[in-house]
Amino acid sequence: MQTAQVFSFHGGIHPEENKTQSLQLPLGKPSLPKELILPLSQHIGQASVPLVAIGDQVLKGAPIAANNGLLSSHLHAPTSGTITAIESRPIAHPSGLSDLCIVLQPDGKETWTELKPLPNWQQLDATEVISHLADMGIVGMGGAGFPTQVKLQGAHKKPLSHFIINAAECEPYITSDDTLIREKTRELVLGIELFQHLVQAEQVTIGIEDNKPTAIAALNKTLTECNSKIQLVVVPTKYPSGGERQLIQLLTGQEVPSGQYPADIGILCQNVGTCVAGYEAVYLGKPLISRITTLTGKALNAPQNVDVLLGTPVAHLLAYADLQEKQLNRLIIGGPMMGYTLDSAAVPIVKTTNCILAANKKELPAPAPEQACIRCGMCEQACPASLLPQQLLWFSKSQELEKAEHYNLFDCIECGACSYVCPSSIPLVQYYRHTKSSIRDAREAAVKSDLAKQRFEARKARQDAEAAEKEAKRLARQQASASKAVQTKKTAPATKTTEKSALNASNSEAAPQINDTTKKLKVDVAIGKSKLKKLQKQLVEAQEDERLEDISALQLHVSEQEKALVELETELAKAVKANPTKKPSDTPDNSVEKAKAPANDALKKAKIDAAIAKAAVKKVEKALKKAEELQAPEVDAIRQQLADAKKRADELEKVLDNPSPSTPPTEQKPAVSAAQLDLASQVKKEKIAVALAKAKINKLNKRLASSPEDAETVSKDIEAAQQQLVQAESLLATLIESQHNSQETS
Amino acid sequence: MALLRITSPHTQRAGRRTSWVMQMVIYATLPGIIVQTWLFGWGTVINLAIAGVAALLSEAAILAMRRRPIRFFLQDYSALLTAVLLGIALPPTVPWWVTVTAVSFAIVFAKQIYGGLGNNPFNPAMVGYAIVLVSFPVPMSQWLGVSSVVASGEMLSFSQSLQAIFHQLPVIDSYTMATPLDGFKHKELLDSQSAFETLPALQAASIDSWLWVNLAYLMGGLALLWLRIITWHTPAALLGALLVMSGLFYVFDTSNAASPFFHLTTGAAMFGAFFIATDPVSSCTSNRGKLIYGAGIGILIYIIRTWGGYPDGVAFGVLLMNFAAPLIDYYTQPRTYGHKKAKTGLKIGGDH
Known part of the structure; x- marks a missing residue:
């Protein structure tokens, strides 16, 4: 069994072991203390959430706090009794801090809650067993208190070559793992086999230091009896061979890469205490409510290992081990190499407390x-x-x-x-x-x-992009109002004539209904527009932060929203077209309509469209100018747009020049207005893209100036950015084209 | 109860303090000192006494000026060690003021000016030695010979030694002679073989005396290795490089070069390898660094001995490599656990 190769690690020391003191007496079982103090953070990760309230009666083993998030653990009542407080108490912490604790007053009856073991765990899915372990509050008991379910799940990210059980216990003074192995050898082996069933490693190895002959003999005996495939490897006593990374090197010769975890190289490490706790959770249904802790140091008359309920105050245990108050100079949680000192003995034992070292002055001098x-x-x-x-x-x-x-x-x-x-x-x-x-x-x-x-x-x-957009809008408005002024002058006599005519009753009756639908459509369009704007903003932000996934997702949203908007617009236009009299009935001044009115109205609309088209032409011109200033690639596309826009504007003008109230203008109107809106949104997009490109190129140029040595990479970056822009432009151009096509067909 | 709050670890290796390290190095020189006294008379011991007093006084004076606790720092024995190394290195009959100059310069300028123990970039003892070597070449080149080969045929008595050091000893010339290295250096046109046949400094008695001295320091050095106060890297690299260099030139030019054995057993070869080059403060710190550092000194010793202006080159070799030590350190970091490659160079970053 001991034929396995043992590697070595660099360095290490041989401090005085001081392990025999605490092994003289058998495993002790201290009485119930007056109160148990159960910190909500006994593990790495989020503190548990209390499930009980003050005054609640709880049974032994009943859950009293639940896990809070992925990296957290459950907590159970170590004995039956009453919850007397949920308050901040001093805990075992390197900086002597306090933390929220559930205080339990035992009733002395030790009434167990109903235990739910998993007798058929071998038939169950691994995840079910793992979640059972999580429910039982199992965490790594070697020191860090890493929730076991997380560690076991993490072990699945790579096929496991080694499952290592850490029984090295290299710290001087501490003998709790040694005692555990001696007392619960069979449970340990079954626990290891349970974990092995869950992780399916190629090789299972127990690493133990050669200073624990009794434990080694017990393990060897049990392993032979069970005919187990578990390998027991005895490593030479050298601190810190029990360090996870050092033990891995000792047993496998592999090093865990810096900044990574053992699971990354297909290795899982578990402490012996965790394996036994896993056994008890699955075979017996017992949650983690007690552990074996070493009480040692020369200030104690009866140093020993004790099986202690979680939450037991240290003072209670010190009294149990017959503390000589006057001798006590340094009170340490953990060993003398990595433990930390305590201010007071009022702090409780938690899931990770493996040793309490009450040292006198001579033993650990200043x-x-x-x-x-x-x-x-x-x-x-x-x-x-x-x-x-x-x-x-x-x-x-x-x-x-x-x-x-x-x-x-x-x-x-x-x-x-x-x-x-x-x-x-x-x-x-x-x-x-x-x-x-x-x-x-x-x-x-x-x-x-x-x-x-x-x-x-x-x-x-x-802000640059928005300012550019606003400026463009302002110009458009200016243009529009100028043409409106001309238009109103022209149409003034016409409206006067219509006022003289009589009120059309049937018309006014039909109007409200259609009015409502158009209103609704208009609101929808407005909402759609604001949504689109928001999405575009988000897209810009995503592009700034270079969040690639977000960009593509947002891009999709934006195009969808654009499509929806276009549809709404066309619908609105159709509604308007279906009821040409709707507009006049909208305004109380124009409530009376003559037969000529539709033509008149159409003329008005055509004029507005022409104005909008002109503004659009201007907008595109401006964009073109900007594009030319900045960089060449997108200029062509914008020029194309400009030409299109001009053409449309000219057409509209022509229509205006032929004042015949024929149908063409009214028929062309919805398509044109949709096209205009679409064009406007495209231009907006263009501008944002231009602003973005500007910012990016500015940034790159700045970098180019500040670090000429990176010139090559930066200029490459610039090129890449430009290329991206060109691609984006071509995409946009095709979009525009397709939209044009759809308008033409509609 | 007033409990001690302190961070881990809570235990320390008992007894092995810095003062213990310094004392052990001093004790390790004892075999060499005894052999030197046996062969060359009481001069070395008197030198050691003068050097010790001068070192403690100058250290105390500077500590007082720097308002540092004098007692605390004097008890680390580092000043005394510098004095011992210098007392051994200086010729046994060198005038007292040369010793005082060397020691006080070593303590004040080579050590305290940089901030005291642990902060000196150069080996203080070798700085002191180099200063008096270039400033007072005549007394520094007067080594005594063993009684069987010098003109007087006897060893300097204790009172004669005192007289030579504190006043003047007119008959000193009949007690001194060139060291083997000195003799070989000034063999002029003779080839090696005839030089070893004719020159008095290269006769068996003279060479053997230096062999004994070197063996004594080798013994002390091995004791330091056994105590794990020094590692094998520096001395092994130094002696190895010296062996390779002298061996190489001996093979190619037997008529003009001395044998590797001669180089390894004369002068300050062993003393330099185990006691001077291993000064941790001014040498390289990683194991690989120590190998390069030691090899550099070994090569420099051979170069200075063969083509330089001085018969021995330990002091200058060590000082020159002191210059290079920080740079070597940057390029010889060990490979840390979990890293594929060791980090090298000054450039921050560049992981794995």
């Missing part, structure tokens, strides 16, 4: 005063990540964040091996933590400022 770094390189020899701690210290002290990052500061696992060996007693890990947080802060600030810059530039481009 660190010696920091001396100068003499670059002796002992830290470098000890670093399991092959970093240069001495150089990182230099950069940390001088706040050279970029250099620190360049020297792979973020590959530091904060194991503390460097600080341990440092002859100058430099708290290296502390320096690195500080520098890491400084870098994170700087990164966040950089992202924020980048976003602000992008927003500003996008806004500017948008």
Whole structure:
């Protein structure tokens, strides 16, 4: 069984193990404390959401908090009792913070809720079992508290070559995993096989340090008895062989790429505690409500491992292990290498608490005063990540964040091996933590400022585009009002004559109905227009931010909206055409109509159309001018449009010149107005595109000026941008054409 | 209860402090010092005493000026180590003021001016040595010979040594002689073979005396390796490069070049390899860097010995490589766990 090859990792240290103290007594079972304090964040990710209210009676194992989002976990009542508070309490936290906790007062009856095991898990789908594990609140019990269901699901992204069970327990003093293996060997093996069933790895390996002979013997015995395929690999005792990445290297010779996870190279790591918790959840239906924790340190008269309910205050356990108050100098959660100190013993045990180290002064003396770094390189020899701690210290002290990052500061696992060996007693890990947080802060600030810059530039481009549009509209209005003035003068006598004529009753009766439909259509058109505008705005923003997927989706929306709008317009025009008398009846002044009126009205309309066409011609001319100023590619398309628009305007003028009240003008009218609207929207689009191109090219030119060394790439970018524009233009041109065609056919 | 709040790790390797490191290096020089005293008389010990006092006084004076805790820094033994290295390197009968100049210059200008321990770019002992070597070439080139080969036929007594160092010893010339390296350097037109036959400095007794000195320092160096205070990289690279260089030239030009064995066992070869080049502050820091750094010194030692103006080249070789150390460090970063390639160069970024 132990024939597997064991690789090695760089560095590592051999601190005093101090493991025997806590293994003298059998596994203890402390009494129920007065209250259990259950923090809502016992895992990595979102805090759980309480499911209970103050005063509620809960049964042992009943859910009291539910997971909140994907990366979260459930929480269950460790015993039966009453919820007495949901409030902020001090928790075990490196910075001594408080957090929201559910406080449970045990009733001492330990009445279990109904347990729901999954006896037929082998027949079930893996996802069902995984979701059961999630319901049972299983998280990684090795230290980080990563929700197990997320880890198991993540393991599916690549075929697993190795499923590694971490039983190394390399930290000095801690013996909780050792005890767990001895006490629950069979459960552990069944738990591992359960997980293996879920992940289907090629090879299942338990990695254990050679300083746990009893546990190794127990495991070997059980594995042989079960005829299991699980491989037990004994690795030499060296801190930090229990680090996930180090253990993977020890057992597989592979390294987890920097910034990636073991799952990325087809490896899954689980702590032994998690496997046992998984067994209990599936076989027995028991949620995660207790764990084995080591109580050790020279301030305790009876150091031992205890099977403890989650939420038990540390003070209760210290009293159980016979604490000598006067001796206690440092109270640590976790081991002496990576644990953190506590302010008070009022904090509770959580899912990840593997050890409480109550040390006296002699055992863990205060660190010696920091001396100068003499670059002796002992830290470098000890670093399991092959970093240069001495150089990182230099950069940390001088706040050279970029250099620190360049020297792979973020590959530091904060194991503390460097600080341990440092002859100058430099708290290296502390320096690195500080520098890491400084870098994170700087990164966040950089992202924020980048976003602000992008927003500003996008806004500017948008404002430019809007200003251009407004200006064009203003000109169009000016033009239109000028021609209207002429028109009203001309039509004035005509209307006077119509006023004299009598009121047509039948006409006035039919009018309201048609009036309503046109009104509705008009409102629809207005809504459609505003929608289109909004979409175009979003499109511009998306283009600014270069969000490719959004761009294509928005593009689709825009074209759809345009089509819908055109349809509405034509419908509206049809409605108008169907009831030529509608317009006069709209205005109270023109309520009386003569037979001549329709022709008159048509003439008026034709005139307005002509004016609009003229404005459109002007608009296109302006766009052309702008395009010519900026760049060549789209000019041709705009010229084409200009020619079209001019042609249309001329036609309209011609129609106007022949004042015969024949049908052609009225027939042509709806098509023309639709075409005009369409053209206007196209021009709008054109302008936005032009403004965008301008902004982009300006940006690129600026970059070209500021960094001439990148000239080649930037000019390439410019070329690419222009090419994109040309493509966009041709697309638009075809769109215009197709719309023209549709108008002609209608 | 007032609990100690402190970040991890909470435990430290007991006893191995910086002062312990410095003391161990000092102790490791003892075999060499004993052999030197055995062969060349009490001069070395007297030098060491003078150097020690001068180093502590100048260090204390500058610390006082810089308003640093004097006691705290004096207890790190780094000044004393510089003094010991210089006391060993200087000729045994060198006048006291040469020693004082060298030591105080080393402490004040090569170390404290840059910010004290840990911040000096150059090896302080070698800066002090180079300064007096170029400033006072005559006393610096007066090495004693072993009693069997010098004119007087005996060793300097303790009082004679004191007299030579603090006043003047008229008969000193009958006790001094060229070192083997010096003798070989000035063999003029003789070829190697005849030089080894005729020159007094190259006789067996003289060469053997330096062999013993070098063996003693090799022993001390191995002790440092065993204690893991130094790594094998620098000394191995230095001696290896010296071996390769001398071997290469010995093969091609046997008549004019000395054997690799001669180069490795005379002068400051071992002392330089294990005690001078391994100064962590001013040398390269990564293992690969140390290899390049040591090899560079080895090559420079051979070049200076063979074609330079001085018989031995450890001091200048080390100082020249001190210049290059930061650059070498940039290009010899180890490959970090999880990275395909080691990062090199000064350019920030360029991951994996």
